[in-house]
Amino acid sequence: MNNLFHKITTAIFAIIVFAFWLVGHPEALSFQEQYQMFLLTKGYFAERMAVAGGLADYVAEFLTQMYYFPALGAGILAIVITLIQISTWTLAKRTGGKGMPDTHYALSFIPAIMTLCLMGDENMMLEFAVATLMVLGATIGYTYVREYQWAVHLAAIPLLYWLAGPIVIIYIIATAIYDIRMRGTGKAVVGGIALGIVIWIATMTIAAMTWLVQYTPTDIAFGINYNRLRQVVPPMMIATEAATALIPLVIALMPQMKSTVVLTVEWVIIAIAGIAGVEASYDKAKYSTIEYDYLVRSERWDAIIEKAKKDRPQNDMDRVCINLALEMRGELLERMFEFNQNGAKGLLAPAKRDQLTCLSTAEVFYRLGMVNEAQKYFFDIQESIINCRKSSRCTKRIIETMIVNGRYEVARKYIDRLKNTMFYAGWAKNAEKYLYNEEAVNTHPIWGRMRQLRYKNDFLGNYYEMDKMLGMLYLTNTTNRMAFEYFVAQNLLLRNMKGVYSAIPWFIEQKYAQTPRHIEEAISMIWSQGHSSFDGMPIEVSQQTKNDLMRFAKIYSTNPKDRQLEQDNWKKTYWHYCLIEKPRENVDGKSGATSLNSDEEQKR
């Protein structure tokens, strides 16, 4: 009966974990997948195996590439996490011996749940979970060894250290517990444990002095690739390691429990603690931003707009995604001020040494036809990946920009890499056909168009003069409506009335069926500042907008802090953004050049 119950609870757990990833956090899968490029080459394998934890890292990366298909990724994670639970229980049974009560099955979920919580840190790598499984497997294997345990330690500890990393400590603790429980505290056992500790210390010392001389003591003691931020040792990681090593002992020591009430309470506590732990471990704001990026990556523009209606944008990256989605739906100048704008950085964010925040801006540049800017952003994002891995997603875009720019040899270099991946190889092989084939590139629906849109004149770009750059981009090709709309949006966000007004001839050129609302709002506002009536306005503005402006002006001129102005109908207007919300950026006179001197020097 208990066996069946165990199987059912384990199956339910696996299903919950599967659903958690597939339904709850598919964006997390995309996030992890996009920051690695697993290559099916001998060289890549050798590179991974060159440092401690290499095999776990290699296996984890192999599995992570499967996240390309969210259902497959969720399935893999469900299997890995569930296997941790099954291994914990198996080890507990081996540690407890034949008479061990099997009623405390719930406790065996603790390490698995903690691992799940740990993965809420977006920089925590799957390698940790894979390494955990490797050492649990080795520990279970050890419990079947009847003699020469010391010899097993001699081989297993250095080997596990190199294959799985410093998490070998779990093996050392768990085998010591097993030996004491099952074989007593005789000299052989104590000697074996001492030997294990000596081998562990010796292994790390030798590694530190030889193969890992270019790594820090923190890397050597706590793992090189468990976390993208190598110098960071999350306390939760240490707690999870400790739980994984000790929970089997705790289960083994627990008395037989016949009271279903107590057991139910045990289950409920584990379940509630698990849910609370997972809830607390997944930072909502952070994952919301990651979700925006995921939706941009999968070009689900309507989903972005829907999400924005529910979740107010938290940062500039969210806004960049929302504005792009609006643009893709042809609604940027119609609706952008419905969504809590906060300056031009929410339209096109400045370059930042960060693996996430500029991704959406890079996508905007790519779509605008600002080929070099897109390339620079994607390149820098790839180089910002904290653990120095490459990104298939970024590489794909870099290849595209190289092809558009006719830099075929460099494109080939990157294509060759992608050809060694599992899920991008097909795309790469197809892209390869375009190398040196000018006609094919020129007639490609995206790359050909990008060639038409890109700048024809060369000059040094300046982020702080993005309005001018957008204007010049539009003038390069006046069919580039996106450039026009981003030019207007940039000026609207900068409250640059002159800039907005200067766009009127371009607006007329664009032949809109109906004037976008925010253009109407901006032009009517500018017009009203120098004229007593709306007669003679350079563009057609609806009567509704004129009436609204007069009402808004009346309230605002009476009391700029009137609460009425905070009502939704006014908050979603350009007038509210322009006159009531405080400007938060000043870009005048900035050259846009990046200083290459150190941070410290700049402070001075």
Added chain:
Amino acid sequence: MAIATACTEHPENAMKLTSEPPIYPDYKGVTIPAGIAPMNFNIDGAEIVDVSVKGSIVGEMHANGEWADFDIEEWHNITEQNKGGDLVFRVSAKNDGKWVEYADFKMHVSNDPLDDYGLTYRKLAPGYEVFSDIGNYQRDIHTFDEEAILASTAVPGQCMSCHTANRTNPRQLTVHLRGKHAATLVQIDGKRTWLTTKTDSTICNCMYPYWHPSGNYCAYSLNKVHQSFYVGNKRFIEVFDDASDATILDVRTNELILSPLLQTKDCETYPTFSADGKTIYYCTSKAHRVPAECEKMRYDLCTIDFDAESGRVGNTVDTILKVSDKGHSITFPRPSYDGKYLMYCLSDFGYFPIDHKESDLWLMDLRSGETRAIDEVNSEDTESFHNWSSNSHWFVFSSRREDGQYSLLYIANIDSEGNIGKPFVMPQRNPREYYRASLHSYNVPDFTLTKVELDARAAYEEVFSDERIQVGIKKQ
């Protein structure tokens, strides 16, 4: 001889071609030193490559496999035995099941030795603003062994400049680290000193070093560096200075020697010492409004005297090569250690020619004052940073000729008469695989007489301890 286990087929009924083999890298006609690492090569698309090598003086060897992968020992022997002669390569390749035999090609083995241990260089992605995986490395040029001197993994979060040794001797070296724990490292005979080189009298930390032959001084430039990016397709990056000066660090007292002539309102950069240590070469340009006018920044080559006894800089500046009026700019002056030549880069403008396609290497004969483009080594793409071997008969430089983006290292010979041989790209075990897979640019290469010894672990602790010695000022 290394023979790939799966490929032991030998040419049969090969069709003879009159053309030379399309080998990668292009090693046809290059001049190599005896004892260099095997000049392995690939033929794209070939299933099997069979190569017979014959020395024009004596000896022969053979390689057969997926690519030409020569045994190191045999290779060293044949190159030693044929100094001053040629190696003749007969290459056959099996394509689509059929063998073809190409016309022979040669490599010339120079009489000039290259006994230095190897090369040092910085490897980094040829990117824009961010370099995640950066490090200083050394490569034994007689084998394929490469190891890190100081990689970013050892000092996480720190961007590092290139390690600079004194005339290839790593007994004295300096490296500048940027970032939160910025410092300038000076290591002499294994003793490390971490300096803060920014002072109230100077505009920023020290950069671009060059050692005095005595080892008592190291010249640096002080550059307030910025970069901007082009929107079009001709160039990508422009690196320029808001301001720059030159200075000399007395490494015995950790004092900067400042001279008003090297700290003018113009921009001074890349100071280097002559072979006898009595002259400082440096580049100077009128200051302009940057980035708007960065295309007006053109550097000329100047000299000023230096007295190593007193540590004093002279009172007169000589412009020995004025090119700014001709629409050019000189950078990276590097005098040969035998005092015969001075090699430099010539580009259209600016002081950072790495992203200037037009940048070429030029050579000035210091005895006659004649100067010429080194057409023997220049290409359509960028040639930039260069340095001399300890005996001044070889020079290494970086070039983007491969694909226009990634700088690779090339070595060339200059014989006693000043004849320059065809350069060769740094040999690799499997060059096609290596260079195709590599996502690194090779930056600021130099020869190293012996293996560089730098305790990376100790460096880590010292960098993060933030214990620094503040340099003082010795004003003239």
